Amino acid sequence: MESAGISFVWRLLLAGVLGALIGLERELRAKEAGLRTHFLVALGSALIMMVSQWGFGGSEGFHGTRGVDQARVAAQIVSGIGFIGAGAIMVQKHYVLGLTTAAGLWVVAGIGMACGGGLFELAVATTVFALIGLELFRFVVKMVRLTNMSATFGVEKASDIPRLLSRLKDAGFHVFSYKVESWSGVGYRVQASMREKARGDSKLSVLRLFQHDDSISLKSIE
Numbered sequence: 001m002e003s004a005g006i007s008f009v010w011r012l013l014l015a016g017v018l019g020a021l022i023g024l025e026r027e028l029r030a031k032e033a034g035l036r037t038h039f040l041v042a043l044g045s046a047l048i049m050m051v052s053q054w055g056f057g058g059s060e061g062f063h064g065t066r067g068v069d070q071a072r073v074a075a076q077i078v079s080g081i082g083f084i085g086a087g088a089i090m091v092q093k094h095y096v097l098g099l100t101t102a103a104g105l106w107v108v109a110g111i112g113m114a115c116g117g118g119l120f121e122l123a124v125a126t127t128v129f130a131l132i133g134l135e136l137f138r139f140v141v142k143m144v145r146l147t148n149m150s151a152t153f154g155v156e157k158a159s160d161i162p163r164l165l166s167r168l169k170d171a172g173f174h175v176f177s178y179k180v181e182s183w184s185g186v187g188y189r190v191q192a193s194m195r196e197k198a199r200g201d202s203k204l205s206v207l208r209l210f211q212h213d214d215s216i217s218l219k220s221i222e
Helices: 002-028 035-054 072-088 100-114 120-143 160-170 202-209
Strands: 091-093 095-097 146-155 173-180 190-197 216-221
Touching: 002 035, 002 120, 035 100, 072 100, 091 100, 095 100, 100 120, 120 173, 160 173, 160 190, 160 202, 160 216, 202 216
Parallel strands: none
Antiparallel strands: 091 095, 146 190, 146 216, 173 190
């Protein structure tokens, strides 16, 4: 029994270390969930996995009936981790942040379950693949990086709005949403959310695009 207890402790330790490795990468990127969160998710998942497997040894059925399903507790990790993942996701204006961190927590929960179930090679391999994927895909995305921005324009007439959108498109910006509001009776305010493949300072490009246009003015950009 003592050796089994030591084995369980090692499983918890390995789960915590592997979860912390992924958490460290998120911590260095200043993401919502960092080292401690990933460590605790992996540690807790390993513990629950072991409780699910070995905590109900005496739960056989009576008179030939089926015993308690020992996997039912572990199965709740998969659905329960969604609550933590949802807490890492934030919506700011038209942008969604934290999806990668939420997905990382989901993977870390699986790593913890693998450690708790004794699948050590699988847990280590998943950790290595996750870290490689986070860094490799970051490099790939940087190579084809799209810059998202939100800009507010002032236009004098409604007929200027299609011209505004057309000029942004011709300059290489993709406007994926915009909102038009009346502006104190002197024209219209257009709030546009757009993206462009990064080529230097995209905000400066927008500023230069309309600096000599009297009917369209750039009010703010972020």
